[in-house]
Amino acid sequence: MSGLAEVRRIGRRVEGLVRRARRSHQAAFAALLVMTIAFAAASLASPTHVPASILIIPLLLGGLLLRFRQLVALTLINVAFGAYVVMSRPPDLPKTGFVLVLGVVGWIVITGAKVRSRLGVPGTRGESMLMELRDTLTAQGELPTLPPAWRAEVAIQSAGGSTFSGDFVVSTVRDDVLEVALVDVSGKGIDAGTRALLLSGAFGGLLGVVPVQEFLPSANRYLRRQDWDDDFATVVHVAVDLRTGDFDVRSAGHPPAIQFDAWSGRWQTREADGPLLGLMEAPEFSVDHGQLKPGDALFLYSDGMVETPRRDIGRGTDRLAGHAERLVGQGFEGGAAELVAAAGGPGDDSAIVIIHRKHS
Template identity: 50%
Template sequence: MTLTRAARLSGVSVTTRRFSGTRLALGRERMLVFLVVLTLAAGAAILLAPDFAPLMLLTVPMAVSSLVLGPRELPWFVVFVMMVLAGLVPAQPEINPRIGVTVLAIFLLGLYILLTSFRRSRLGVGGLQGEEMLVDLRDRIQRQGGIPPLPNQWYAASELRSAGGTKFAGDFVVAARDDHHLNVAVVDVSGKGEGAGTRALLLSGAMGGLLGALPAEEFLSAANEFLLRQDWEEGFATAVHLSLDLRTGRYAVRSAGHPPAALRNAGSGRWSVLEAEGPVLGLIEGAEYECVVGEMRPGDALLLYTDGLVEAPHRDIGLGIDRMLGQAERLLRGHFEGGAARLIDALGSRNDDRALLLVHRR
């Protein structure tokens, strides 16, 4: 691409962004004008027909404004609605306890919208636009956890379940493939559900980039250094990393304070754990991570998972791993396709985040 063409494309991109920003600003201004007119119309109806139009009618434009207005316009609009309310109350035919409760309810709703608008102002966007931005970010990052296409002799699938069924979880999977190697990491960020969701979003994006850019032996060390730099209050995570040669079946498993991977030997039909050891991510500088190596032969399978599948109150984690392997022997016998979903639905607590990766050599 020539410099002239690049400059033209850059100019087109800048012009497009400016046009999009101008169009968005005009849309907000029109919506603000519409809401002001709607509020005045509701106020006129309340003033002229108080028996037909109650004061609670003012909650409609306030509720709509919390969805469509930005953080700069929203507080002023709420104040405007409160001023309209203050002008309408003395004009009511009768001031009784019911009117007082209605005014208090509208005031509390306005206060709640103001507080949420101040929180949204930290992001710079509000309402549906801010939520769409966050969901889009989540979807883009979670696509890194999708298993890339594999040769026909290999099958791999991952499954995630979050605490309470929310879409934001502290467990995630990231995967990357070059010509002949598959690299996958299953990670458990400290915390549960939405509380760990924001940290998991940031960490999954960073680890997804590291996974395809570094040699396998450097991945966990680099992830550990990244977490140390974040200085989070709950700034630790556990992870298990698999590096698999798709030509030979040779694998290397490294763990950072994570439950051990499990390998099924097709010859014996039995599962065994791969005890790789290493400290959790984000606590110790210069940590080193041991490696367990082996070879997956046709018919073999490998499980990577988070502790939500095997932990339970007042029960040793070893017993939880034994139970998981028993379920794996029953649910995966002779039929691995769809096995990750069957296994994760049969194990663990619905109040804990869970992640599972199943790799099978056909």
């Protein structure tokens, strides 16, 4: 255990050094330059124990830590030192191959750095920004804390196992009214991830600020201003009064919500027609009123849960209700993750939200 603790301590120190190096590019360049010189000198002094290939290490670290111009300078210096070290070896040892390999590695590192430099962020900072944006999207999809008589769950599965998804959820509680919007951006996986990040921030800002009936029209106006050509989004928006269980469902080109009636044991689709967001200037959205009694549940889901090239939405909805029927006995607890795993299509983003009013 003490050895493991020491390894973790060393790992934290290395992470701290990397973070400081990212903030001080001049210091990182100087350190890598000294490392290059030290490795070259060690290889000259003891070629048997210190191979010339060790010079690749400063190049790879430079690709992670340095700005583009600094990396180019380090690469040229590194290749020059590598060539000198190899040329100093006995004539019977191969030389040209190593210099070529070192040059190719330097070219690969520089090419990657040049792409990242277009963002204006050096090293791996661009990747860190994407991860922070992904975490922001994930955090916005977390449902708020509800009164003890209510439970709400959400699960999202991206196409192809990507951490970015074109499906996202925004929610809020205001004046004992729970508002949830499940959004499906055109495209899937990484292709839709950037638009989903933008819309999640905008729609999250609208939710709970504009009146319930104005959410979809306001979201449509925002999407129209983006001028995204033929791109669009579908949305299902529900507002639930947590005191009475009364709810309103509005939809913009989205599959209908389904309600489980605990008293009769039946499933009912909550149809609320409305056009896709972003395609019309001033669309109208109908509303479907309902009530969640103790034991009832409301399911919001994306088309990836019910539609495949071989199955239409109607049959897919029946299949989803069949899977959900098995969760009634457990009060739908943990049901969102189970349903995504069981019914979610592997080739499309899948998302589901379950709002359950518990028995008194």
